Amino acid sequence: MLIQSFISHQWKQAVRSPIWHKSLAMNIFMFFIFSILFAEVMLASFFVAKGWHEIVPGTEPLFAFYKVIAYYFSAMFVIRFLMQQLPVLEVRPYMHLSVKKRNLLHFILGKGSLNFFNLISIIFFTPFAFFQIAYYHGNLIALAWLISMISIDLSLNYLIIYIKKQMVNNLTIVTIMISIIGLFALGDYMHWYSYSETFANFIEFMVKTPAFLGLPLLLTVVTYWMNFKFLSMNLYLEDLSSYTKKTDNHIGNVAYLKNFGIIGELIGIDIKLYLRNKRTKSMLYLSPLFLAYGLMFYTNDQYDHEGGMMIFVGVFMTGILMVNYLQYAFAYEGTYFDLLLTSGINFKDFIRAKFIAASILVSVSYMLTIPYFLYGTEFLLINTACFLFNLGIVIPTALYFATFNKKALNLKQGSAFNYQGIGASHWLFLLPFFIGPLIIYLPFKWFGNAELGLIALGLTGILGLTFRQVFARAILKNATERKYIMAVGFRERG
């Protein structure tokens, strides 16, 4: 009864959220993409499982697959660690009701097991159980094996949740756990033992001694119980949110900016916005990863050093931070847009502040990519051309597209797989960002003069820079015309 109404509330919450209605087309599109992906993965695992003994022609196809499973679980561990969240906050409205705390906890933990990753595991293991295990060991063992594998996955699920919860409270436990895991990984790396062999041996042992297939089930129960215990002691409002956290309050104070009047103030506010909100902060954490993008391509001799791929990489590295900053302009300010409208800040200053901050971002990204010339001076040229293009063309274009924003971003949530507040115009904008430079560069390359292509790219950027005022006027006009639409949209925040 209780669980039923929880589930129905969850369903209503999902279906009735204003974001769902507003971007129905977007959601249908995403659903479509995910369905196709899902079907493909399912078919692939089906055929791989069916023909596994032909793929690995050795004597022990099962053992080979067990080794794959070992790597699968370790990859899953990392991915889950980075992305998985426990939906604890959602029980807040129920906590004061006469609902048994136990039931709330079971609900939270039960919901925690229903996620995308667990679904992947089911798809991954089921075909193999039926085609391979059943062939060698019989249907009953195959079924037990499947349950056992899914149990290991669930244990992993709960272990990750436990670690992530403990990270807030008790760093020693986490440090110990991480060091143990690190030690095992190191051991494998130094060839003291083989992680995959050991793991595969363990699974084989379980299959040969079927009573032990129940072991993972026990593990699931233990990890579930650990979470249950932990949450039951920590299920208070103050534990659920970052309510009592007092840190970070002085981050982002740049006194130097105070010398630049209103524009300095506006940039200062943006810096604080970036450093004090979860969503923008997680974007910043990812930025070293973006800058390392070149390592994958520039160092690899398989790629044509003058190919379109290199231009793509150059534009991406020097521009992605700026694009993320500008694309959601106005939407970042969504929660205090009414203040901006009434306080007497004019849009001209606002736009100029964005231009300046974005130019600084692009320049810093560019400077950080300069060391790539160690892999060849051509990369310096590519990055310079891409930098100029970003500076002159992409900055005004991104800000122009940003004036079409009308959904406030919820900055309190992380940014991985977070599509809240992101609409069709953001995806649409990525086209000129990625394809624009190629349209300029590739014709020159095809006619045999790649350097000229780079020069053309850089010149386009400089041209854009000269006409920045024209762009600024267009942006100003659109922003002024759309301010009511934006304001109405931003006021509807969940």
Added chain:
Amino acid sequence: MIQVKNLTKSYNGTEVLNINSLQISKGTCFGLVGNNGAGKTTLFRLTLDLIRSNSGTVEIDNSIVSETDNWKHITGSFLDQGFLIDFLSPEEFFEFTGKVKGMSRDDIQLFIKEMEDFFNGEVIGKKKLLRTMSMGNQQKIGIAAALMGNPEIVVLDEPFNSLDPSTQIRLKNLIKQKQVDQKITFLISSHDLSHITEICDRIVILHEGKIAHDILTGEDTLTALEQYFAV
């Protein structure tokens, strides 16, 4: 000071506001009362050019609000959370608002000092961000920010909400004092009839988007209002 002419606003074909004519003269404390959905916030938003009217205009100091920005420098406002930047500390928020309103750093410090009594020691120097503060304290900060930079007009939507009793009394005194000292024109909406009769010279009752009564406050105003709203 403020002139409303033939102002209408409707959502999806339903008219929520229709005001033929309304003038508010300088230095008035103008009170707006009415049940939920009567159009109080809509009128304030139209006055501050936050929504587009279907027809008609609002003028502040003889300039139409939707056509110029001049009025913004003499108008302070606090309607809701949308007027607060939640990831700033109160000090940072006042500094930002003050700068935008053209105040120097010393002006801002002086202003914060003046407001200390109103804040009751719960706002300044607490090392907290606005988003972690209570509703009442956020309300205090928003009201104070609306008073920054010597405004001629101050618009407050239900300012007494979520304030503790002492602060409600302090707010009443503050408004009366500012009205006398700086000749500020106040536009205030409230559900508390006694507060509004105490501070306002003129009270307008909105009903279904129209002006139902326009009263100059006198001795029997509170009784009249109570009678009007009695069920």
